[in-house]
Amino acid sequence: MTFHGMWAELLPVGRSAASGGYRRFAWTGADAECRAWFREQAEARGLAYETDRNGNQWAWLGDPAAGDAVVTGSHLDSVPDGGAFDGPLGVVSAFAALDELRARGARFTRPLGLVNFGDEEGARFGLACVGSRLTAGRLTAEQAHRLTDADGITLPRAMEAAGHDPGALGPDPERLARIGAFVELHVEQGRALDLSGDPVGVASAIWPHGRWRFDFRGEANHAGTTRLADRRDPMLPYARTVLAARRRAERAGAVATFGKVAVEPNGVNAVPALVRGWLDSRAPAQDTLDAVVGGIEEAAREHAAAHGVGLDVVRESFTPLVEFDHALRDELARILGRTGQPGLKVPVLGTGAGHDAGILAGSIPTAMLFVRNPTGVSHSPAESAAEDDCVAGVLALAAVLEGLACR
Numbered sequence: 001m002t003f004h005g006m007w008a009e010l011l012p013v014g015r016s017a018a019s020g021g022y023r024r025f026a027w028t029g030a031d032a033e034c035r036a037w038f039r040e041q042a043e044a045r046g047l048a049y050e051t052d053r054n055g056n057q058w059a060w061l062g063d064p065a066a067g068d069a070v071v072t073g074s075h076l077d078s079v080p081d082g083g084a085f086d087g088p089l090g091v092v093s094a095f096a097a098l099d100e101l102r103a104r105g106a107r108f109t110r111p112l113g114l115v116n117f118g119d120e121e122g123a124r125f126g127l128a129c130v131g132s133r134l135t136a137g138r139l140t141a142e143q144a145h146r147l148t149d150a151d152g153i154t155l156p157r158a159m160e161a162a163g164h165d166p167g168a169l170g171p172d173p174e175r176l177a178r179i180g181a182f183v184e185l186h187v188e189q190g191r192a193l194d195l196s197g198d199p200v201g202v203a204s205a206i207w208p209h210g211r212w213r214f215d216f217r218g219e220a221n222h223a224g225t226t227r228l229a230d231r232r233d234p235m236l237p238y239a240r241t242v243l244a245a246r247r248r249a250e251r252a253g254a255v256a257t258f259g260k261v262a263v264e265p266n267g268v269n270a271v272p273a274l275v276r277g278w279l280d281s282r283a284p285a286q287d288t289l290d291a292v293v294g295g296i297e298e299a300a301r302e303h304a305a306a307h308g309v310g311l312d313v314v315r316e317s318f319t320p321l322v323e324f325d326h327a328l329r330d331e332l333a334r335i336l337g338r339t340g341q342p343g344l345k346v347p348v349l350g351t352g353a354g355h356d357a358g359i360l361a362g363s364i365p366t367a368m369l370f371v372r373n374p375t376g377v378s379h380s381p382a383e384s385a386a387e388d389d390c391v392a393g394v395l396a397l398a399a400v401l402e403g404l405a406c407r
Contacts (some may be wrong), residue, residue, distance in 0.1 A: 001044070001099075002096070002099075003019075003081065003092060003093070003390065003391065003394055004387075006041065006092045006095060006096065007088075007092055007390075008086055009037065009100050010037055010076075010092065011032070011084060012027065013030055013033045013037065013048065014030030014031075014032055014033065014078065015385070016081060018139070019143065019381055020081075020381040021078075021080070021081030021082055021083065021380065021381035022078040022081065022082045022083070022084065023080060023081065024076060024077045024078040024082075024382070025077060025078070025079065025080075025123050025124040025365070026077050026118060026119035026125065026130070026158070026161075027055075027119075027122070027124070027155075027158040027159055027162040027164075028124070028126045028325065029162070030222040031076070031077055031162070032132040032162060032320060033115075034076035034077070034088075035057060035076070037076075038057050038059070038076065038091065038116045038407070039057065041095050041132065042059030042114070043203070044298060045059075045061075045095070045098065045189075047059040047060055047061055047067070047098075047257045048060040048061075048115070050162070050291075052135070052170035052175060053168055053169060053170065053172060054118065054130075054131050054134040054135050054170075054172065054307040055118040055119075055131055055159060055164050056115060056116065056118050056131045057063065057115065057116040057118075057134070058114070058115050058186055059113065059114040060110060060111060060112070060113050060114075060115055060381065061098065061108060061111065061113075062110070062111035063111055063180050063278055064111050064113060064175075065178065065395075066110075066111050066178075067178045067180070068110055068111075068142070068178075068179075068180035069112065069113050069114060069178055069179050069180055070110050070111070070112055070113070070179075070180060070181050070182075070183070070404045070405040071112075071113035071115055071179050071181070071182045071183075071366070072090075072094045072097070072112075072113075072114060072115070072182070072183045072184065072185065072397065072401060073091050073094045073113075073114045073115035073116055073117070073184065074086075074087050074089070074091050074094075074115075074120075074184050074186060074355075074356065075090075075116060075117045075118070075119075075121070075131075075356060076088055076091055076116050077088040077118070077119055077120055077121050077123065078121055078123065079117065079121045079123050079379045080123055081380070081381060082121070082123075082301075082379050082380070082381075082383070083187075083369060083373075083377070083378060083379065083380055083381060083382065083383025083384070084168060084383065085187035085373075085383050085384070085385050086121075086186070086187060086189070086378055086379065086383060087120060087121070087186075087337060089185065089186065089187050089235070089371060089385065089390065089393070090184055090185040091114075091116055091378075092188050093185045093390070093397050094115075094185070094395055094397070095114065095241045096252050096394045096398075097306070097394050097395075097397040097398040097401055098114065098398075098401070100394060100395065100397050100398040101370035101401060101402055101406070104402075104403055106406045107406055108405050108406055109405065109406060109407055110180065110404070110405040110406075110407075111178075111405075112339060112401065112405050113201075113229070116317075117129070117131040117132045117356045118130065118131035120130055120132070120355075120356055122317075124149045124158070124335065125147040125148065125149055125155050125158075125220075126147065126149075126211075126316065127139070127147060127356075128317065128354055129354065129355075129356055129359045130147070131145065131156070131356070132356040132359040132360055133359055134169055134170060134171070134175065135171065135172045135175065135360075136170075136171070136176065136359055136360055136362065136363045137170075137171035137173070137327040137363075138359055138362075140170070141169040141170040143165075143330060144156075144166075144169050144312070145169070147173070156169075160184075162221045173363075176360070176363045176364055178265060179231060179364050180364070180365065181328055181365050181366070181367070181401055181404055181405070182360055182363070182364055182365070182366045182367075183328075183332070183357075183366070183367050183368070183369065183397070183401070184355055184356060184357040184367075184368045184369070185368070185370075185371065185393055185397050186355060186368060186369070186370060186371070187347075187370070187371050187373050187378065187383065187385050187394075188201065188351075188370040188371060188372060188373045188376075189351065189352075189353040189373065189376070189378035189379075190351065190352070190353075190373070190376050190378075191290075191373065191374075191375070191376030192347070192349045193349075193370060193372035193373070194373065194374050194375075196349050196374055196405070198290060198346075198370050198372065199371065199388070199389040199392040199393070200335055200336070200346070200369060200370065200371060200372070200389075200392055200396045201346065201347045201348065201349050201369070201370040201372075202329060202332050202336070202346055202348050202349075202367065202368070202369060202391055203324055203329070203348070203349065203350070203351060203357075203367065203368035203369070203370060204323070204324065204329065204348045204349060204350050204372070205322060205323045205324060205350045205351075206283070206321070206350070206352075206353070206358040207282045207283055207284055207289075207320070207321065207350065207351065207352040208283060208285070208286050208289050208318075208319065208320050209281065209282035209283075209289070209318075209319055209354055210280075210281065210282070210293070210315060210316075210318035210347060211279065211280050211315075211316045211317045212278070212279040212281070212293060212297075212313055212314065212315050212316065213276060213277075213278050213313070213316055214238070214241065214276070214277045214278075214279060214297075214300055214311065214312075215274065215275075215276050215281075215310075215311065215312040215313075215314070216234035216235075216237055216238050216275045216304055216309050216310070216311055217229075217273070217274055217309060217310040217311070217312070218232040218233055218234035218235075218271070218272060218273060218274070218299075218309045218310075219231075219232040219273060220265060220270055220271060220273035220305070220309070221263075221271040221273070222269070222270070222271070222273065223267075223268075223269045223270055224269060224272055224366050225340070226247055227278040228273055231271055231307075232258070232271075232307060232309055233271050233272065233309070234272050234273070234274060234275040234304075234307075234309045235263070235272050235275050236303070236307050236309075237300060237303035237304040237306070237307050237309050237311070238275040238277055240259070240299070240303040241257045241258070241277070241296065241299060241300040241303060242277070244295075244296055244299035244300070244303075245257075245258060245279060245281075245296045246298075248292050248295045248296055248299075250298045251282070251290060252283060252288050252292050253283070253284065253288070254281065254282060254283035254284070254288055254289060254292045255280075255281065255282050255283070255352060256279060256280070256281040256292060256293075256296060257279070257281070258277045258278065258279055258280075258400045259274065259278065259280060260277070261275065261276040261277045261278070262274075262275075262277075262380045263276075264276075264277050275356055276356060276376075278316075279293070279296065281293050281296070282352040284350070285321070286288035286320060286321055287329065288361045290378025300313070300367075319354055319359070322358040322361045322362075323361075324357070324361060324366055324367050324368065325361070325365035325366060325367060327365070328365045328366070328367045329348070329367050331404070332346075332367050332369070333346045333382055334402055335399055335400050335403035335404075336396055336399060336400070349370070351368075351370070353378070369393065369397060369400070370387070371385055371389050371393035372385065372389045373385055374386060381397055
């Protein structure tokens with residue numbers, strides 16, 4: 001099946017008729033359809049298929065036990081009402097690149113693996129890259145068992161309901177030891193390639209980033225009878241903290257976003273008792289990120305105190321600066337520099353987005369390819385990539401796999 005055929009097959013899965021975006025959350029019906037699609041693609045190509053202890057899906061050409069395998073792929077889940085390309089482009093391109101190499105008669109000298117990592121976006125359980133974190137030992141089984149969704153369903157219970165045994169969750173060093181290189185293709189989540197005029201780029205590093213929960217605790221009261229002077233309204237310091245985050249990030253050349261909020265009791269005619277907001281912040285360097293988040297917390301505490309409101313700040317996740325393996329990155333640049341594709345240059349660029357490749361970078365050599373996104377919009381139904389650029393991405397990935405696995 002061609003890239004376009006695979007893309008058309010996957011496109012309707014988990015799509016919301018109301019928003020046009022995707023709701024492919026981990027261990028739901030839409031996720032099951034995506035996983036079934038991956039297995040069908042693997043088996044149609046005669047690849048050995050398996051699901052590992054953490055729910056990640058693998059398809060193998062050659063014997064992975066031989067070691068020094070080259071692996072490519074990404075994820076198929078989405079953020080709430082996300083775009084079509086974030087994750088799936090890398091998985092579809094992996095199968096398409098293999099098809100391209102087989103059509104050329106390429107002879108593989110290293111095992112080749114294709115992977116769909118589970119629960120990369122963290123949309124359901126609040127933690128990104130669960131599948132790869134577990135595999136790399138960056139998330140313990142005990143921590144994973146404590147993850148719950150908005151309905152109070154635990155991760156193990158959700159996995160069981162989807163037919164996967166959560167009893168074996170945990171690090172998988174034996175699997176990682178068999179992998180010599182992991183290359184993830186991804187749509188760019190920004191406009192660097194659009195501004196430079198290049199269809200494909202190579203990643204240099206992932207900015208340090210994390211998620212912090214701010215709990216502003218006030219006093220519930222009647223919205224119509226409580227004097228303004230008598231209120232302990234947590235919405236006010238929360239709102240001022242959102243504005244402070246924007247100012248701090250602008251001054252530092254970083255980004256800071258309050259994109260999720262929960263209010264209790266969440267009544268139109270009630271002063272809130274609790275406003276819980278989640279901060280996502282990212283910066284080019286660790287010291288910059290520390291200063292931005294520290295400044296936001298300082299402002300939040302000042303505003304909370306001014307309104308008689310309590311505040312708890314909890315860091316829920318954090319990923320330090322990730323520099324991709326320099327030797328592998330340079331090898332990708334050399335391979336792509338000699339492909340002969342008309343007009344193909346190989347810019348090297350950093351990113352503020354987290355990826356499975358970043359999680360695995362501490363365990364195995366990893367690298368990333370980016371495909372141009374003409375608007376830079378991501379995590380939105382407006383996310384896009386031109387057909388020609390997607391094809392250029394497939395050809396670039398095929399060239400990389402050929403250079404690494406067919407030597």
